[in-house]
Amino acid sequence: MSHREPWMKNFVSQCVASITDPTYRRRLEGELADHLEELAANLEQSDLSPDEARERALEEMGDPKELREAYRQAWLRHSQSLRSVLQTMTAGWCWMAGGYVLTMFLLGLAGFRYDSGAYPIQGHPGRLFVYGGLLFLIPFFTGALRLSRGFPTSRHRVKLVTAGLLAGWLAEKGAVMVLSGWIYGIPFWRCSELLARVHGGGDPTAPWFTPVYILGTLAGSLLLGILFGQKKTAVEVPRL
Secondary structure (H helix, E strand, C coil), X not given: CHHHCHHHHHHHHHHCCCCCCHHHHHHHHHHHHHHHHHHXXXXXXXXXXXXXXXXXXXXXXXXXXXXXXXXXXXXXXXXCCHHHHHHHHHHHHHHHHHHHHHHHHHHHHCCCCCCCCCCCCCCCHHHHHHHHHHHHHHHHHHHHHHHHHHCXXXXXXXXXXXXXXXXXXXXXHHHHHHXXXXXXXXXXXXXXXXHHHHHCCCCXXXXXXXXXXXXXXXXXXXXXXXXXXXXXXXXXXXXX
Protein backbone atom coordinates (compact mmCIF):
# COMPACT_ATOMS: atom_id res chain seq x y z
CA MET A 1 0.00 0.00 0.00
CA SER A 2 1.12 3.51 -0.78
CA HIS A 3 1.11 4.73 2.84
CA ARG A 4 4.04 2.38 3.47
CA GLU A 5 6.28 4.47 1.21
CA PRO A 6 9.29 5.44 3.36
CA TRP A 7 9.14 9.15 2.52
CA MET A 8 5.58 9.51 3.82
CA LYS A 9 5.45 6.80 6.48
CA ASN A 10 6.62 8.94 9.39
CA PHE A 11 4.31 11.82 8.50
CA VAL A 12 1.24 9.58 8.17
CA SER A 13 2.06 7.77 11.42
CA GLN A 14 2.25 11.05 13.32
CA CYS A 15 -1.10 12.20 11.92
CA VAL A 16 -2.97 9.05 13.03
CA ALA A 17 -1.08 8.43 16.30
CA SER A 18 -4.08 9.37 18.49
CA ILE A 19 -6.56 7.03 16.79
CA THR A 20 -6.99 3.59 18.36
CA ASP A 21 -9.79 2.24 16.16
CA PRO A 22 -7.86 0.05 13.67
CA THR A 23 -10.50 0.23 10.93
CA TYR A 24 -10.80 4.02 11.00
CA ARG A 25 -7.02 4.34 11.32
CA ARG A 26 -6.29 2.18 8.26
CA ARG A 27 -8.80 4.11 6.20
CA LEU A 28 -7.33 7.46 7.21
CA GLU A 29 -3.80 6.21 6.52
CA GLY A 30 -4.86 5.23 3.04
CA GLU A 31 -6.54 8.58 2.37
CA LEU A 32 -3.51 10.53 3.59
CA ALA A 33 -1.12 8.41 1.57
CA ASP A 34 -3.20 8.76 -1.60
CA HIS A 35 -3.39 12.53 -1.15
CA LEU A 36 0.35 12.85 -0.55
CA GLU A 37 1.12 10.68 -3.54
CA GLU A 38 -1.15 12.71 -5.80
CA LEU A 39 0.22 16.01 -4.48
CA ALA A 40 3.82 14.91 -5.01
CA ALA A 41 3.04 13.73 -8.55
CA ASN A 42 1.50 17.11 -9.41
CA LEU A 43 4.47 18.97 -7.96
CA GLU A 44 6.88 16.77 -9.86
CA GLN A 45 5.18 17.83 -13.10
CA SER A 46 6.09 21.45 -12.29
CA ASP A 47 9.79 20.75 -12.93
CA LEU A 48 10.67 19.63 -9.38
CA SER A 49 12.80 16.56 -8.81
CA PRO A 50 11.08 13.57 -7.16
CA ASP A 51 12.79 14.27 -3.82
CA GLU A 52 11.95 17.97 -3.97
CA ALA A 53 8.35 17.21 -4.89
CA ARG A 54 7.96 14.85 -1.95
CA GLU A 55 9.50 17.33 0.47
CA ARG A 56 7.24 20.11 -0.82
CA ALA A 57 4.18 17.85 -0.57
CA LEU A 58 4.90 17.20 3.10
CA GLU A 59 5.35 20.92 3.73
CA GLU A 60 2.07 21.80 2.02
CA MET A 61 0.19 19.23 4.07
CA GLY A 62 0.99 21.18 7.24
CA ASP A 63 2.13 20.47 10.77
CA PRO A 64 1.48 16.78 11.61
CA LYS A 65 0.80 17.69 15.26
CA GLU A 66 -2.01 20.05 14.27
CA LEU A 67 -3.36 17.54 11.79
CA ARG A 68 -3.23 14.80 14.44
CA GLU A 69 -5.48 16.84 16.74
CA ALA A 70 -7.89 17.68 13.90
CA TYR A 71 -8.12 14.04 12.85
CA ARG A 72 -8.58 12.97 16.47
CA GLN A 73 -11.53 15.32 16.91
CA ALA A 74 -13.08 14.10 13.65
CA TRP A 75 -12.65 10.50 14.77
CA LEU A 76 -14.21 11.16 18.18
CA ARG A 77 -17.27 12.70 16.51
CA HIS A 78 -17.47 9.78 14.10
CA SER A 79 -17.14 7.18 16.88
CA GLN A 80 -20.37 8.37 18.53
CA SER A 81 -22.57 7.98 15.44
CA LEU A 82 -24.99 5.05 15.17
CA ARG A 83 -23.24 3.80 12.06
CA SER A 84 -19.88 3.73 13.85
CA VAL A 85 -21.39 1.92 16.85
CA LEU A 86 -22.79 -0.80 14.59
CA GLN A 87 -19.50 -1.08 12.70
CA THR A 88 -17.57 -1.43 15.95
CA MET A 89 -20.00 -4.05 17.26
CA THR A 90 -19.70 -6.04 14.04
CA ALA A 91 -15.90 -5.84 14.14
CA GLY A 92 -15.91 -7.02 17.77
CA TRP A 93 -18.14 -9.98 16.92
CA CYS A 94 -15.90 -10.90 13.98
CA TRP A 95 -12.86 -10.82 16.25
CA MET A 96 -14.65 -13.08 18.73
CA ALA A 97 -15.75 -15.53 16.04
CA GLY A 98 -12.28 -15.63 14.54
CA GLY A 99 -10.71 -16.07 17.96
CA TYR A 100 -13.12 -18.91 18.75
CA VAL A 101 -12.31 -20.84 15.58
CA LEU A 102 -8.57 -20.19 15.93
CA THR A 103 -8.57 -21.29 19.58
CA MET A 104 -10.35 -24.56 18.74
CA PHE A 105 -7.86 -25.17 15.92
CA LEU A 106 -4.82 -24.48 18.11
CA LEU A 107 -6.17 -26.61 20.95
CA GLY A 108 -6.69 -29.43 18.47
CA LEU A 109 -3.11 -29.07 17.24
CA ALA A 110 -1.91 -29.16 20.85
CA GLY A 111 -3.65 -32.53 21.33
CA PHE A 112 -6.83 -31.44 23.11
CA ARG A 113 -9.55 -33.52 21.44
CA TYR A 114 -12.79 -35.05 22.58
CA ASP A 115 -11.75 -38.69 23.04
CA SER A 116 -8.42 -38.99 21.24
CA GLY A 117 -5.12 -37.18 20.85
CA ALA A 118 -2.48 -36.51 23.48
CA TYR A 119 -4.97 -34.88 25.85
CA PRO A 120 -8.50 -36.27 25.43
CA ILE A 121 -10.89 -34.01 27.31
CA GLN A 122 -13.93 -36.23 27.67
CA GLY A 123 -13.94 -37.75 31.16
CA HIS A 124 -11.15 -35.47 32.39
CA PRO A 125 -12.60 -32.54 34.42
CA GLY A 126 -9.28 -30.70 34.64
CA ARG A 127 -8.74 -30.75 30.87
CA LEU A 128 -12.36 -29.80 30.28
CA PHE A 129 -11.86 -26.79 32.52
CA VAL A 130 -8.73 -25.71 30.66
CA TYR A 131 -10.35 -26.30 27.27
CA GLY A 132 -13.54 -24.41 28.11
CA GLY A 133 -11.63 -21.62 29.86
CA LEU A 134 -9.34 -20.97 26.91
CA LEU A 135 -12.26 -21.24 24.50
CA PHE A 136 -13.87 -18.36 26.36
CA LEU A 137 -10.93 -16.21 27.45
CA ILE A 138 -9.08 -15.87 24.14
CA PRO A 139 -12.04 -14.94 21.88
CA PHE A 140 -13.78 -12.73 24.43
CA PHE A 141 -10.60 -10.98 25.54
CA THR A 142 -9.78 -10.06 21.93
CA GLY A 143 -13.39 -9.05 21.34
CA ALA A 144 -13.41 -6.84 24.43
CA LEU A 145 -10.16 -5.23 23.31
CA ARG A 146 -11.57 -4.47 19.86
CA LEU A 147 -14.81 -3.08 21.26
CA SER A 148 -13.06 -0.85 23.80
CA ARG A 149 -10.84 0.62 21.09
CA GLY A 150 -13.89 1.46 19.01
CA PHE A 151 -15.69 3.31 21.84
CA PRO A 152 -12.97 5.69 23.10
CA THR A 153 -14.96 8.42 24.87
CA SER A 154 -18.65 7.56 25.08
CA ARG A 155 -20.18 7.85 28.54
CA HIS A 156 -21.99 4.60 27.69
CA ARG A 157 -18.73 2.81 26.97
CA VAL A 158 -19.14 0.19 29.70
CA LYS A 159 -22.67 -0.58 28.51
CA LEU A 160 -21.63 -0.74 24.86
CA VAL A 161 -18.66 -3.03 25.44
CA THR A 162 -20.71 -5.25 27.76
CA ALA A 163 -23.61 -5.39 25.31
CA GLY A 164 -21.25 -6.43 22.52
CA LEU A 165 -19.76 -9.20 24.64
CA LEU A 166 -23.16 -10.44 25.80
CA ALA A 167 -24.35 -10.57 22.20
CA GLY A 168 -21.29 -12.66 21.36
CA TRP A 169 -21.95 -14.87 24.38
CA LEU A 170 -25.55 -15.43 23.33
CA ALA A 171 -24.55 -16.13 19.72
CA GLU A 172 -21.99 -18.75 20.77
CA LYS A 173 -24.40 -20.52 23.11
CA GLY A 174 -27.20 -20.38 20.56
CA ALA A 175 -24.98 -21.74 17.78
CA VAL A 176 -23.88 -24.73 19.88
CA MET A 177 -27.46 -25.52 20.90
CA VAL A 178 -28.95 -25.12 17.42
CA LEU A 179 -26.22 -27.19 15.76
CA SER A 180 -26.47 -29.89 18.43
CA GLY A 181 -30.26 -29.94 18.15
CA TRP A 182 -29.94 -30.53 14.41
CA ILE A 183 -27.38 -33.33 14.95
CA TYR A 184 -29.39 -35.13 17.65
CA GLY A 185 -32.85 -34.36 16.30
CA ILE A 186 -33.88 -32.70 19.57
CA PRO A 187 -36.00 -29.51 19.22
CA PHE A 188 -34.37 -26.36 20.54
CA TRP A 189 -37.27 -25.66 22.91
CA ARG A 190 -36.48 -28.87 24.83
CA CYS A 191 -33.50 -27.02 26.28
CA SER A 192 -32.81 -29.12 29.36
CA GLU A 193 -32.84 -32.39 27.41
CA LEU A 194 -30.73 -30.91 24.63
CA LEU A 195 -28.19 -29.40 27.02
CA ALA A 196 -27.78 -32.71 28.84
CA ARG A 197 -27.18 -34.41 25.49
CA VAL A 198 -24.69 -31.76 24.34
CA HIS A 199 -22.20 -32.38 27.16
CA GLY A 200 -23.21 -35.89 28.20
CA GLY A 201 -23.87 -39.24 26.58
CA GLY A 202 -21.58 -41.33 24.44
CA ASP A 203 -20.91 -38.81 21.67
CA PRO A 204 -21.29 -35.26 23.04
CA THR A 205 -20.88 -32.38 20.60
CA ALA A 206 -19.39 -30.12 23.28
CA PRO A 207 -18.41 -31.93 26.51
CA TRP A 208 -17.30 -28.64 28.13
CA PHE A 209 -20.72 -27.05 27.48
CA THR A 210 -22.14 -27.55 30.97
CA PRO A 211 -24.43 -25.26 33.02
CA VAL A 212 -21.34 -24.22 35.01
CA TYR A 213 -19.58 -23.22 31.79
CA ILE A 214 -22.61 -21.27 30.58
CA LEU A 215 -23.06 -19.34 33.81
CA GLY A 216 -19.31 -18.88 34.27
CA THR A 217 -18.85 -17.40 30.81
CA LEU A 218 -21.86 -15.14 31.38
CA ALA A 219 -20.22 -13.77 34.50
CA GLY A 220 -16.93 -13.52 32.66
CA SER A 221 -18.53 -11.53 29.85
CA LEU A 222 -19.98 -9.06 32.34
CA LEU A 223 -16.63 -8.73 34.11
CA LEU A 224 -14.69 -8.18 30.88
CA GLY A 225 -17.26 -5.60 29.78
CA ILE A 226 -16.79 -3.63 32.99
CA LEU A 227 -12.99 -3.90 32.97
CA PHE A 228 -12.49 -2.96 29.33
CA GLY A 229 -15.27 -0.39 29.41
CA GLN A 230 -13.49 1.48 32.19
CA LYS A 231 -9.97 1.00 30.80
CA LYS A 232 -8.42 4.25 29.64
CA THR A 233 -7.00 4.56 26.15
CA ALA A 234 -4.27 6.80 24.87
CA VAL A 235 -6.88 9.36 23.81
CA GLU A 236 -9.01 9.35 26.98
CA VAL A 237 -10.76 12.69 27.45
CA PRO A 238 -13.64 13.79 29.70
CA ARG A 239 -16.66 11.74 28.62
CA LEU A 240 -19.32 13.61 26.69
